[in-house]
Amino acid sequence: MADYERGIAIAERLKDVQQLTRGLNNVAEAKIAGGDIQAALALYVRFRHELEQIGSPAYFRWLDVQEAAIAAAVGDWDRALELLRPALTHVETGGTHVLEGDARSTRGSIQYARGETREGVADLERGLEAARAVKDPQVLVPSLGSLADLLTREGRAHEARELLAEALTLCRDLESPYYTLALSLALPALDTDLREPLLEVFAPFGEKDVWTGVALAVWRGDRVAAAETCARCGARWQEADFRLPAAAQLRARGDVAAADEQRRLALAFYRSVGATQRIREADALLAATA
Numbered sequence: 001m002a003d004y005e006r007g008i009a010i011a012e013r014l015k016d017v018q019q020l021t022r023g024l025n026n027v028a029e030a031k032i033a034g035g036d037i038q039a040a041l042a043l044y045v046r047f048r049h050e051l052e053q054i055g056s057p058a059y060f061r062w063l064d065v066q067e068a069a070i071a072a073a074v075g076d077w078d079r080a081l082e083l084l085r086p087a088l089t090h091v092e093t094g095g096t097h098v099l100e101g102d103a104r105s106t107r108g109s110i111q112y113a114r115g116e117t118r119e120g121v122a123d124l125e126r127g128l129e130a131a132r133a134v135k136d137p138q139v140l141v142p143s144l145g146s147l148a149d150l151l152t153r154e155g156r157a158h159e160a161r162e163l164l165a166e167a168l169t170l171c172r173d174l175e176s177p178y179y180t181l182a183l184s185l186a187l188p189a190l191d192t193d194l195r196e197p198l199l200e201v202f203a204p205f206g207e208k209d210v211w212t213g214v215a216l217a218v219w220r221g222d223r224v225a226a227a228e229t230c231a232r233c234g235a236r237w238q239e240a241d242f243r244l245p246a247a248a249q250l251r252a253r254g255d256v257a258a259a260d261e262q263r264r265l266a267l268a269f270y271r272s273v274g275a276t277q278r279i280r281e282a283d284a285l286l287a288a289t290a
Helices: 002-014 017-033 037-054 057-074 077-092 100-113 117-134 137-153 157-172 179-185 195-205 210-219 223-233 236-252 256-273 276-289
Strands: none
Touching: 002 017, 017 037, 017 057, 037 057, 057 077, 057 100, 057 236, 077 100, 100 117, 100 137, 100 276, 117 137, 137 157, 137 179, 157 179, 157 195, 179 195, 179 210, 195 210, 210 223, 210 236, 223 236, 223 256, 236 256, 236 276, 256 276
């Protein structure tokens, strides 16, 4: 971290926007990977201030997509959509953006959760096309996982499994998986025959990376622990999404009171962000497990 800060200071003096962006992003990613989402958000404020001194629309669009994903995770969905607008307007008017897949995954997932299910799936499908063009597992695997999640919710399990199998193949070839990969696959892989192979691939990294540890907890059946870790890190959306399957698991075990508490906590978040589709899913879960 000290090296990062020294490098950032040098880049600031030289007005080297590429290296300044690289350094600030490295620090933000380190904070997120370590589970300190609030520190990353504070750093994005500094990041934006630095870019304002230099001025660069391309770098702002890149920062906007990065920050939007974190805004979505903490529950500031309207802010996330606002941040995504410049980058997506740029690509929809003929431009290109290396993070188009990430941008569409964030926007599409919010749209779907808010009841715009057709639009959400379409956005993620376009995002996956863009991610395939980039050919970087760090970009492609989360896009595969995000779309697989929506397809699973749509009852399109066979299509979702094909995407998960592709993601598994990519992850097997990585020397050290990026911290977002396992997390993006956690829910859609939960009830498939790929859960055990994914456990095998990611298990060696669970102690090093809090988010990989969260996915491993989900796959091993400790869904409440996964949700609680997300809560401590400030990832409120992920927390809520893990609390619903935790509620189903607890009801299946006969612990109705604990299940209702998990469902209540999830619904509190979904109502705060207008996630009408998630609320319907929670109601359906209650009916199915009553």
